[in-house]
Amino acid sequence: MTEQSNPKDLVQYAISAERRGFDFEVSSDHFSPWLTSQGHAPNAWTMLGAVAQVTDHVDLYTYVTCPTMRYHPAIVAQQAATLQILADGRFTLGLGSGENLNEHVVGRGWPAIAQRQDMLREAIDIIRALFTGDLVDWRGDYYQVDSARLWDVPDVPVGIGIAVGGKKAIDKLGVLADHLIAVEPDGELVRDWHTVRQGNGIAGGGRVVGQLPICWDPDRDAAIARAHDQFRWFGGGWSVNADLPTPAGFAGATQFIRPEDVAESIPCGPDLDAIVDAVRPYWEAGFTDIALVQVGGDSQEQFLKEAAEPLLDALRSAAPGDITT
Template sequence: MTRFGYTLMTEQSGPKDLVRYAVSAEQAGFDFEVSSDHYFPWLASQGHAPYAWSVLGAVAHATERVELMTYVTCPTIRYHPAVVAQKAATLQILADGRFTLGVGTGENLNEHVVGKGWPTVARRLEMLREAIQIIRELHTGELVDWKGEHFEVDSARIWDVPEVPVPIAAAVSGDRSVEAFAPLADHLIAVEPKKDLVDAWHDARRATGLPGDARVIGQIPICWDRDRDAAVERAHDQFRWFAGGWAVNADLPTTMGFDGATQFVRPEDTAESIPCGPDLDAIVEAVSEYWKAGFTDIALVQVGGDAQDAFFAEAAEPLLDKLRSAAQ
């Protein structure tokens, strides 16, 4: 059965509001919750970027049932993989085994802040592959020394190791990333409903003797509002960056860059890629592309920090009912 999640969008809400929304999402019946991990918002109009790991620690205590996930964290530049291993282990303990570590190669927008430059795609893939290996080693609880091509670990040990191992989900976008991460990660993360990508992931895992039934976790923005015009305006104001595609989004370094790159994106362009307004059936139709492509888990992003309370009060539960009915 397809599982539906809620996105804690750190770029559009402050930390206390995010914890409150997490509780509301659990009460509305969402199966899991994912959190972005940003140092910057995509656009200045979004206006937020709290530290995701502090938020998730609070969410772990404020919720009881929903699974939690980073979607995604980059364990290679802004964070050293040894530090990610420690905080992922700690969060798994706080969440009583409900946490999955979602990782990816990152975006220049967030990683440039530590002044280490922005590597090429090929190098970022190599770095993430090595980072996952280091995290796996440290999660054994054993003393680890590591000297690789990109990272060093000197006599490190995770002292608080969770009883439930931390699953790792890796974000992939094409053949190179599938080849790199299918043998290493437990689950697949992708942001486009591409069946060939999902099939390639399962095939790559089976070829190495791993189970072929890994979870496939996707994400889709929606902009529910009673007023469609207001929804389109809000989506354009805060989410027009989405039209650039990830090849562009990964490389731009600042919110000003995203503002300039999207200055000619029209509201109607945004509405073509993001379902906007009160029509729940239109949202279901957009989401259905993911389960048709083989996604097992689909997280919704409700656009607009100020639009969350109304979404939970009026739309979340009937939307979940429609989604579950359609996905059967």
């Protein structure tokens, strides 16, 4: 999470994570941290360009980029195509309808969810058109593109993942993406994803990528305190989190969340089996990939050195089939 570390440290953690055996690495794309205690928000695209140059085989994701307000979709298309070239085909463009926290900074307000999804749908159409390398002119409901062309198009097409949280979003957006991204082990969501795609004649289900926050530390109390300090924003749920505009808003909305509340929802401490148990519902719901968000800050290197490899061994031993982490 770019909100927890400065960009140089993030690049070093990416190198270490590849060496420890992770299959893929994801990056948030924020202008602001959720809470001031996190303390960082470097540009994700610049950082990922550096990561692409110092890693060899891990897949890379934006997780996720909003291509509708802070970025024009034509700019996202250019960034994604360039990063795919730098990464030698290892990049997946994760997209979503965004959060007020990051998108309000350009002074365009914050639309309701239905409009945000319509904007995202149009943005994906523009990005797909530009990925062809053809000249694109576009006059849509939300965007205009004048004589735009990507001059550097990767040999390996950029896959698109879409972050959605319900059937309405899947009905509107599912056919436009290659992969599904979700933050809860919702089996019904996964079934709806496959049903919509099959109903539209799309072969294959793509990847189904889940997210699980964890807070490993040799001292469980220290892990709980750190998770509460830096990650209690998660307790509000995305229906709330998408609309809050500032870290101060997140601090106010989460002021009554207790450390024990965080400990009940996020595996905290040295128990690796607890993390495996928390991942298991994602497997049962039909997810193919799990992104582990280690709430670490300055303790990330210790996690990577001491816990990452035994944790990966435990997860792969328990995983049913083709699961990546």
